[in-house]
Amino acid sequence: MPTDAPRRARRGAVALLVTALVAMAGCGGGADDAVEPASTPAPTEEPSPATPTPEPATPSVEEVRFTSGDFELVGHLTLPGGSGPHGAVIVVHGDGPQTRTSTPGTQEVLDRFVPAGFAVLVWDKPGSGESTGDFEEGQTLRQRAQILADGVGYLADHEAIDADRIGFWGLSQAGWVMPLALERTDDVAFMVVVSGGGEDGIEQTAYQLGQRVVCEGRTPEEGQLVETHFPQTAKGPTFDDYIDAMAVLVGIEGWETFAGPGLKTEADWQPWPAEIDAYFDPMSVIEHTTIPVLAVFGEMDRFVDPVQGAAAYKQALLRAGNPDYQIELIPETGHTMLSQSTMCGTGGAVSPRYLEVLDNWIAALDTALS
Numbered sequence: 001m002p003t004d005a006p007r008r009a010r011r012g013a014v015a016l017l018v019t020a021l022v023a024m025a026g027c028g029g030g031a032d033d034a035v036e037p038a039s040t041p042a043p044t045e046e047p048s049p050a051t052p053t054p055e056p057a058t059p060s061v062e063e064v065r066f067t068s069g070d071f072e073l074v075g076h077l078t079l080p081g082g083s084g085p086h087g088a089v090i091v092v093h094g095d096g097p098q099t100r101t102s103t104p105g106t107q108e109v110l111d112r113f114v115p116a117g118f119a120v121l122v123w124d125k126p127g128s129g130e131s132t133g134d135f136e137e138g139q140t141l142r143q144r145a146q147i148l149a150d151g152v153g154y155l156a157d158h159e160a161i162d163a164d165r166i167g168f169w170g171l172s173q174a175g176w177v178m179p180l181a182l183e184r185t186d187d188v189a190f191m192v193v194v195s196g197g198g199e200d201g202i203e204q205t206a207y208q209l210g211q212r213v214v215c216e217g218r219t220p221e222e223g224q225l226v227e228t229h230f231p232q233t234a235k236g237p238t239f240d241d242y243i244d245a246m247a248v249l250v251g252i253e254g255w256e257t258f259a260g261p262g263l264k265t266e267a268d269w270q271p272w273p274a275e276i277d278a279y280f281d282p283m284s285v286i287e288h289t290t291i292p293v294l295a296v297f298g299e300m301d302r303f304v305d306p307v308q309g310a311a312a313y314k315q316a317l318l319r320a321g322n323p324d325y326q327i328e329l330i331p332e333t334g335h336t337m338l339s340q341s342t343m344c345g346t347g348g349a350v351s352p353r354y355l356e357v358l359d360n361w362i363a364a365l366d367t368a369l370s
Contacts, residue, residue, distance in 0.1 A: 086119045
């Protein structure tokens with residue numbers, strides 16, 4: 001659940017090994033070797049033609065349409081060319097309206113997975129592009145997860161796809177959607193989580209609001225108050241819990257922008273329903289996940305707590321006994337893996353370290369899946 005700098009201190013090459021193979025041809029003869037002059041010139045043989053270098057396989061793109069409940073999904077599947085069947089990765093969007101080309105990081109996924117022999121499937125989110133359907137309030141994550149599981153089923157039935165090598169790459173809110181999808185299908189072989197978060201949506205929203213308070217010019221102490229007390233306004237089981245938390249928040253300038261438009265009366269207040277998406281903690285699934293996992297966080301992420309997320313993933317995967325996981329907390333990198341020197345700054349180019357991590361992980365993926 002995507003989600004703008006106080007909570008904890010932030011932490012922050014690879015030697016490129018080049019092997020040169022030099023072929024050396026030597027010729028010579030012994031001192032006693034006699035060389036007889038040829039009486040007639042030796043026939044000249046025509047040189048054999050060089051073996052042509054095969055052209056690299058050309059990727060192809062096909063339109064994809066499938067249904068999931070009342071949703072119709074439209075997107076495209078990029079196939080790497082060459083003989084299949086191929087492994088495949090589904091790009092899982094973050095929050096908000098997104099089309100098959102709009103999610104940050106999609107091009108980097110195509111540029112890396114396709115040359116490695118993996119197909120890439122990405123579709124327009126319902127209500128965006130050509131996909132249709134409306135999400136139910138409070139159930140968006142679960143409905144998106146079912147769509148994702150049905151997308152896995154679509155790939156598993158595709159003649160060019162290896163059903164045993166289908167995985168996910170997802171950004172931000174995808175860190176909540178993908179674990180929910182893992183509960184709905186057993187056909188997921190790997191997962192890449194980028195800025196996915198390691199806590200429920202209420203706690204994640206509190207972190208985001210705390211960062212925003214500071215980036216708007218208030219003190220880190222005020223940001224910490226927001227992080228501490230905002231969750232109680234949603235999770236508190238009684239009206240008194242709500243009022244106690246709000247009593248702290250209303251002392252912060254501009255509190256209405258993050259705590260709601262005005263105090264609720266007891267007659268208007270009611271606890272948040274426990275079954276809504278906001279209470280889902282993805283670690284409840286990750287702690288049982290044993291497929292290969294790459295979890296990447298940017299140290300300057302002001303939307304999802306990167307330090308908490310990295311620690312939560314490590315603890316959950318250890319509890320799962322997962323033998324094949326990698327967690328990276330990348331310095332000077334923001335939410336969408338753009339280089340960023342400050343928490344409140346704007347991103348530049350894609351982080352070279354992120355690309356290096358992704359390249360190396362993909363290179364080792366076939367071995368991990370064998």
